[in-house]
Amino acid sequence: MREKGRSFAEALSQAQALGYAEADPTFDVEGIDAAHKLVIMASLAFTMPLAFDKVYTEGISRISSEDIRYADELGYRIKHLGIARRTDHGVELRVHPTLIPQRRLIANVNGVMNAVLVSGDAVGSTLYYGAGAGAEATASAVIADIVDVARTLDVRPDQRVPAAGVALAEQGDTLVLPEEEVVTSYYLRISAHDKPGVMSQVATICSEQGISIEALIQHEPTEGEELVPVVILTSRAREACLREAVAQIESLETVEGDVVRIRVESLG
Amino acid sequence: MREKGRSFAEALSQAQALGYAEADPTFDVEGIDAAHKLVIMASLAFTMPLAFDKVYTEGISRISSEDIRYADELGYRIKHLGIARRTDHGVELRVHPTLIPQRRLIANVNGVMNAVLVSGDAVGSTLYYGAGAGAEATASAVIADIVDVARTLDVRPDQRVPAAGVALAEQGDTLVLPEEEVVTSYYLRISAHDKPGVMSQVATICSEQGISIEALIQHEPTEGEELVPVVILTSRAREACLREAVAQIESLETVEGDVVRIRVESLG
Amino acid sequence: MREKGRSFAEALSQAQALGYAEADPTFDVEGIDAAHKLVIMASLAFTMPLAFDKVYTEGISRISSEDIRYADELGYRIKHLGIARRTDHGVELRVHPTLIPQRRLIANVNGVMNAVLVSGDAVGSTLYYGAGAGAEATASAVIADIVDVARTLDVRPDQRVPAAGVALAEQGDTLVLPEEEVVTSYYLRISAHDKPGVMSQVATICSEQGISIEALIQHEPTEGEELVPVVILTSRAREACLREAVAQIESLETVEGDVVRIRVESLG
Amino acid sequence: MREKGRSFAEALSQAQALGYAEADPTFDVEGIDAAHKLVIMASLAFTMPLAFDKVYTEGISRISSEDIRYADELGYRIKHLGIARRTDHGVELRVHPTLIPQRRLIANVNGVMNAVLVSGDAVGSTLYYGAGAGAEATASAVIADIVDVARTLDVRPDQRVPAAGVALAEQGDTLVLPEEEVVTSYYLRISAHDKPGVMSQVATICSEQGISIEALIQHEPTEGEELVPVVILTSRAREACLREAVAQIESLETVEGDVVRIRVESLG
Structure with a gap:
């Protein structure tokens, strides 16, 4: 969308024509497919059961x-992005549109390419990148999985190390x-009447919720x-x-409609 | 300064070495020289007496x-910039550092070049550009003035049209x-302690003075x-x-030192 | 054309609709109108008779x-651009599309704005910029001319200094x-078959005419x-x-069609 | 070097101070260390013996x-870059500075980060990225290797699948x-006397060797x-x-010193 300046509907129908989109487009668009992959990777990374129903998902259609x-x-x-992160209070599992600094790999x-970014304690950040859709790339991944299975065929079952390193039962x-407990930065877009008071009301609401404003830009009206x-x-x-701040901003007389909000991750 | 990233003192001493700076550097630095030229042009443009002592001047050293x-x-x-502008309430005469959109000619x-931008009612904007200092360029301007005087030498004095089009007495x-009555946009730089409340306090102060915030960017501390x-x-x-808003912002506990303020002109 | 990426025909018809184009579009497109103005300015600058029929003009339609x-x-x-330049061998008078370094003012x-760049011996380069078409800007210029004439009305004719500073007769x-004697740099665009030999043939032809190649870029075929x-x-x-080099290049078997050529001026 | 504009010697000594450089700097600088890694990866990718003595290596000091x-x-x-590529005529094994299009991941x-790009027949291009030096990242890789070995400890030796998929003996x-047989594009930098003839001589030499010139830029002399x-x-x-073309160019009277040459890979 960004590179060609296409609308969402055009971009989707082209992706379907090229065979890149799932049969049910909501799988891609609403992040269901990404959530499937996220819980598998979280299970491997944090030795936890698959927890698809606990993933927070948000689509890209808005x-x-x-x-x-x-x-x-x-x-x-x-x-x-699908993000799985271990914190002191629990594991975050979430799929949503995300603002990322342009300089990050x-x-x-873009396009059909996907990447997985892994942050380890000693190794730091590593990134794995390749085609994320298309007949040949998918077939290649399936064959690779079959090869992996075949390699362990004559290993005695009790000697196999489970994928997560620990038996499921354990x-x-x-x-x-x-x-609601997740902590991130936010991009907010507010449609406001151009009155001096509105900025001060918004800043006061944010301040009362302990939210600091890093940047605020008033754009030209269309x-x-x-x-x-x-x-x-x-x-x-x-x-x-x-959420509380957004609800209060939306109830201001000088603000119209919903506040658009997109999470921001620095991935530093 | 911008192109070479030099400090103010370096830029000044190089300009003096090259013969571009006035003998008394405050003439350039404090805008006195620009104010001299501004009152002459304002006199010609608006048929008004030379009013040097009424020019507001602000230097570039800060x-x-x-x-x-x-x-x-x-x-x-x-x-x-030196700005002379006729408004319904009087003529503005002011010399000060000014933010101008990059896309304007x-x-x-840059450098030793100067330009005069004239906005007329029918002709719109016109711009006159040339070397603003240096021995040869200055000599050329002086000779041109002498030629102009010489051309009117044998015209009968009572037939000469005065420069401003009207006799001084009339x-x-x-x-x-x-x-204090001038209306412009402003760039403000505030040194604040990073607390959620400070933005809301600043926005409230601005709002109470009828000032709307077009953009606000919190930069990384040095x-x-x-x-x-x-x-x-x-x-x-x-x-x-x-001025009232700035005074109140400077008195906030979460703000340190003076607020840097630079006027903004769109010159659209 | 450049900013909106429009074709020549679109840009022309819009300019006509806005009243910016001459009634006979070839006056603009072929540079006739620019040539008219050029000979007037050359006459004032170099104290020479109006020499419209000696101006070399080249249009922008190609x-x-x-x-x-x-x-x-x-x-x-x-x-x-229309260019009048005094050289040791005569005055250049030419109107043609010209490549100019982007950093020059x-x-x-762009758009309806025009500029005149004057290079004097002592003053260096000066530039005069304003609207070059449109009802109000044109009317403003006409009125300004009438005011200039009116100012000299009661000056005795023999005391008037002619515009060029010297009487026409003198x-x-x-x-x-x-x-053919004018010396400039050139942008050439050649449509070639992609064979190793063609660059060497073109370079040899240029070399034999005493022409050095500053840059050569082979672009991707459409x-x-x-x-x-x-x-x-x-x-x-x-x-x-x-011209001789271009004729020889056009006759190469590995080159198809005409060589596009556009003059380059550094205006340094 | 590129980002900070540092000289080679400065960049090297800082890398050593940070513990990123090998004890013997020629291991990094001359590409020996990269060649070691390259032959291991080539062995795995193409099922071939380790062939360190057949790697072409070129350092970055020039x-x-x-x-x-x-x-x-x-x-x-x-x-x-270290490049291993299977072609119809044999496997390329080479380490050298390489020009890569800026838009490739x-x-x-940059910095201490490394990446491996693998192009497969069905999967297309995949890329693996992470820290390439530093105590913690290296330790993490060593531990990961030990874990891999440990996992196969109680697998019967004759059931282990060798790393390359085939037993060494087979x-x-x-x-x-x-x-000399490798085919790539080249960046050449020639120091020439500015005479029209030199471009035509260079182009003719290239043409005779079947080399086409994609771009040629004459820069300003220092x-x-x-x-x-x-x-x-x-x-x-x-x-x-x-090599033949470069030898002939270096022997031209209008050319001074050695021709700088750096291979170019599009990695498309």
């Missing part, structure tokens, strides 16, 4: 070309962090439009605080 | 390389707008520095309101 | 969007340099096209030598 | 900041392509320098032909 442009001006790309993974339960798009980058904040 | 960089990121160049006038008095530089672009506001 | 793009990659803009004069004849566009920037060369 | 800049202008980055791998001999740096990008050519 991302507008306006947001892609504003994110670009702020130095970010928008990617549909993963921000430059895996303890792992707490998945409820989405031709023939009265409402002013205001874009805000917040500091890291608990999701619950952010 | 512009830091930090401000040049932040302005650049926002799409602006900083130029030391006048934002790309020129009425022209109100020069006090600087290495080993605790204070966060916050850059704000304001809507157009009366100077008196802005 | 400039393709491909050339605009290739010029851009090399750091140039293409502008339709005059390369950034103006000597000025040699206009034939176009989709479904076999011919390779080769773009060359030459050193400064006499027009006659360049 | 890359100048000038070449980094010229490559940048042409849209390339210079990276020290691998061109944006591996046939694989022809390593002599460096201050106080008479020689003109001429940069050439060639089409793909056999190394032997290129």
